[in-house]
Amino acid sequence: MKKYFSVALMLVAVCVLNFSATVPENQNRAIANKMVAAMKSYKTCVYTMRSEERLTGKKDLRGGEIFTKVCEVPRKEYMKMVADPNKGTEMLYVEGERDNKVMVNPGKYLPTLNLAPANSMLTKDQHHTIMSAGFRLVARIVEAGMKRSDEQGRFDEVFKYAGDVTWNNRACYKLIIADPTWAYTTYTAKGGETILTIAAKLLISEYSIKELNGIKNFDDDLGGKTLKVPSSYAKVSVFYIDKENNFPVFQELSDDKGVFERYQFFNLTINPVFKADEFTKGFSEYKF
Numbered sequence: 001m002k003k004y005f006s007v008a009l010m011l012v013a014v015c016v017l018n019f020s021a022t023v024p025e026n027q028n029r030a031i032a033n034k035m036v037a038a039m040k041s042y043k044t045c046v047y048t049m050r051s052e053e054r055l056t057g058k059k060d061l062r063g064g065e066i067f068t069k070v071c072e073v074p075r076k077e078y079m080k081m082v083a084d085p086n087k088g089t090e091m092l093y094v095e096g097e098r099d100n101k102v103m104v105n106p107g108k109y110l111p112t113l114n115l116a117p118a119n120s121m122l123t124k125d126q127h128h129t130i131m132s133a134g135f136r137l138v139a140r141i142v143e144a145g146m147k148r149s150d151e152q153g154r155f156d157e158v159f160k161y162a163g164d165v166t167w168n169n170r171a172c173y174k175l176i177i178a179d180p181t182w183a184y185t186t187y188t189a190k191g192g193e194t195i196l197t198i199a200a201k202l203l204i205s206e207y208s209i210k211e212l213n214g215i216k217n218f219d220d221d222l223g224g225k226t227l228k229v230p231s232s233y234a235k236v237s238v239f240y241i242d243k244e245n246n247f248p249v250f251q252e253l254s255d256d257k258g259v260f261e262r263y264q265f266f267n268l269t270i271n272p273v274f275k276a277d278e279f280t281k282g283f284s285e286y287k288f
Contacts, residue, residue, distance in 0.1 A: 028159045031173050031241060032146060038246035038270075039139035044071050046269045048082065052262040053127045056211050061262065062125065069274070070134040076279040077133050078286070085125075090286060093117065093130055094279050102130055103281060105288045112288055118196055118219040127207035127261060129196065129218060135247060141203050141233045145177060148232070154180065165240055167250055168266060172240040175248075182235040182255075184212075184228055191223035198222070204233050205253075205261070230255060245270055 046069050052061035065083035070076070075095040081087050088107040093100075101114040102122065115122055117129045149158040162174040189198060195218045199206040206218060212228045233253065240250035249268060253261040281288035 026156065027161050028156055028175075029146075031161050031175055032142065032159050034246040035175070035239070035241050035248060036139050036143050036146070039135040039142075039248075042135065042270050043073070044069075044271050044274060045134060046070075046267070046272050048266045050264040050266065051127075052259075053207070054211075054257075054260040055125055061259065068133050069278070071274065071279065072134065072136060075131075077130055078279060079130065079133065090288060091122075091130055092279065092281060092286070092288065103288060105286075107287075116219070118194070118217070120217050123218045127205060129206070138248065138251070142177070144203050145179065145232065148181075152181070164243075167240045168264075170249065171243045172249065173243060175239045175241055177234075177237040177239070179232050179235055181231065183231050185231050186226050187229045188226045189222035189224065191221070193222050194219050195222070198227070198229070202229060204230050208255070208260070234260075242268070 048065065048067050051064045051066070053064075055062050063083075064081065064085065067080045067082050069078040075093070077091070077093045079091040081089045086106070090105040090107075092103040098114050101116055102119075104113045104115055104122070106113070113121075117131050123129055145158065146155070149155045158177060158179060160176045160178070162176050165172050165174045187198065187202065195206050195209045195215060198204075199209060208230055209215065209227060210218070212230075213225075215222070235256060236254045238250075238252040238254075239248040241247065242249050245268070247265070247268060247270065249265045251261070251263045252259055275283070277283050
């Protein structure tokens with residue numbers, strides 16, 4: 001009798017395990033997981049990004065369009081402005097070269113310059129530095145939001161699949177991330193901390209820190225200052241996630257004042273193979 005009873009228990013356990021394995025993952029979480037996994041695993045990418053960003057004192061979002069190539073490790077980037085302002089400007093960054101400065105060809109017969117990524121000439125009226133190009137930062141922000149919402153037991157309140165959309169002739173999932181705990185808080189900067197280091201530490205927008213505290217430059221030493229900061233990157237984030245590659249090709253971020261960033265990615269190619277000289281100033285397609 002004991003033998004049969006043990007066998008019965010084993011069969012029940014196997015059935016439970018098999019049933020658990022076939023339960024579909026929550027759709028909200030499945031879509032978010034696939035997006036984060038894609039953004040964390042790619043090595044190279046090429047795209048044209050259309051940006052719209054809020055600037056202090058401006059009524060409408062300021063737009064721009066930039067062609068971008070990114071190699072994640074070692075970090076290499078090439079950018080070219082394809083629309084005003086600064087149409088034609090080229091930027092080249094290669095980790096470990098030129099003292100980790102960005103080579104800038106401003107065009108219009110002006111000389112080529114080597115500038116630090118946070119230099120005010122590169123960050124004026126910009127929400128980010130060149131080092132934010134690509135998708136790894138977005139992956140960190142979304143992953144942190146997933147962890148925080150799980151800790152609060154509110155994942156399905158925060159992350160919501162809102163149906164399918166067609167964007168730029170691409171079939172996409174629409175994912176809305178609404179942070180119910182979003183608020184303003186304070187942060188006291190330590191010596192040597194800057195907008196960039198604080199934003200990276202707290203996973204918030206560089207420009208939000210600048211806008212909220214009237215700071216002029218991204219690389220100012222803010223040691224000792226008590227800053228007003230948002231508790232997370234955005235109050236509401238809307239992503240259109242390409243069903244084919246799971247990358248967020250449309251991103252719209254809002255705070256209590258409304259939309260402060262909108263990014264659209266066109267002609268996105270994941271993991272292209274770059275030529276040996278593609279991140280050198282002598283590459284045939286560049287004009288450095």
